[in-house]
Amino acid sequence: MLMLHCPYCGQDVDETDLHAGGEAHLKRFGPGSSDEDFESYLFVRKNPKGIHVERWRHAYGCGKWFLAARSTVTLEVFGTYAAQTKSPPADIQEKIRAVDPDWTWEGEA
């Protein structure tokens, strides 16, 4: 069973209290954008076999969205952080590189 730390409540939360929200740091597009831009934002996903930076909601707790870096191969969680963050914090990136030296942060998709 997956356990994630809610950065707002400061609690370790069981998966059953959480709602998964898919890939994080997507570049959002608004009115007037091209079909390709909407497709990339709404549907196309990296879906990596490896490190996934993703959104979660503490659904049966504080109700807020937060972000997590997790391996989809080992289910190891490298850390969680607030949703209003532009990129994974340096300490989380370091932990990821410790297990996957080739991993690089690409920035917003």
Next chain:
Amino acid sequence: MKRYSAFAIAREAMRHHQGWERAWAKRAPKKKYDVIIVGAGGHGLATAYYLGKNFGITNVAVLEKGWLGGGNTGRNTTIIRSNYLQDPSAAIYEKSRSLYETLSQDLNYNVMFSPRGVIMLAQTQHEIRGYQRTAHANSLQGVETEWIGPNRVKELCPIMNINGPRYPVLGGLWQARGGTARHDAVAWGYARACSDMGMDIIQKCEVTGVTREGGKVTGVETTQGHIGCDKLGMVVAGHASVLAEKAGFRLPIESVALQALVSEPIKPCMDIVVMANTVHGYLSQSDKGEMVIGGGTDGYNNYTQRGSFHHIEETVRALVETFPILSRLKMLRQWGGIVDVTGDRSPILSKTPVDGIFVNCGWGTGGFKAIPGSGWAMAELIAKGESPLTEEFSMFRFREGKFIDESVAAGVAH
């Protein structure tokens, strides 16, 4: 290839079964093929089979990183039905269901197709309306289904409690020609037939790269070296995004775990397949007597072939209410597969941004039933560059907003 028959069994019985041939040949990869199919699951093998059978293309290799049929094809609960809502879905799934009817004869391999009937229960007012609508759509599409009331449901499946306090059974969508088949046999039967046509099925051969020249595919890098090809079919289900990335494009796919479990064997008590989509559970009884149970997917991206325990718990809890006799059964085994889910819950059979590469994926939680039809259509797409059955299933439909929205018809789709 020596044919399987009652006579062959008698002949072999007389000589201590010494004369059976290998079902498929073990071969080393050639330098180059006309077509390479990546993934020896049901869809990959069926694609190869119909390339040979319908189009005479037999210089084909099927490359598999593990063992043949070891992916979702060998992990599913084997439900076969074609009662979908949208026209493009009904066309390909019904083609598939009808091919299943004669598949054992066609392949000379017993796939144990059992058209025992499939019922999808309506347990809310919303589902009643939804399934009545599907029944009407099906009659226009030429797919034989029927809306039936709760008493008929009870007749078809006496072990069901139709007066459950929370979700009483209000009726159901009945497809008498739906059923099950033996999943391994489907993969093995196609593999044997492909091998007989001279195709190479190469196991323990993982594709690690895709080589291209001027926007066109030239071959694949594998754990057994470089293998050239004119055309490439990617048919790797849960690993579709990983392989697409190697060819330089991305897909509208997410990979998540779906689990199933079976009980200890009991005497025959249920001779149809029941799906209860509101409570996320489905059930059938195998020929060995095990109750075969499946449920919903996990919510998060996952490649581990292990799912979350609470989903099993929810599924079993829901089924026990509708099937009280299950409550004291012991569960024997539980397992997971990685399914490839698209935004509209419909598959992708498509050309790709790379010339010569075709992709078949996105069958998600419900592609076992589609194996023969998908292979048939995919072979045509690869051979001719187009197929009436695949037209609407392009990977570019998400850009154009032309969804084939099946999630309205079934919360869980299998």
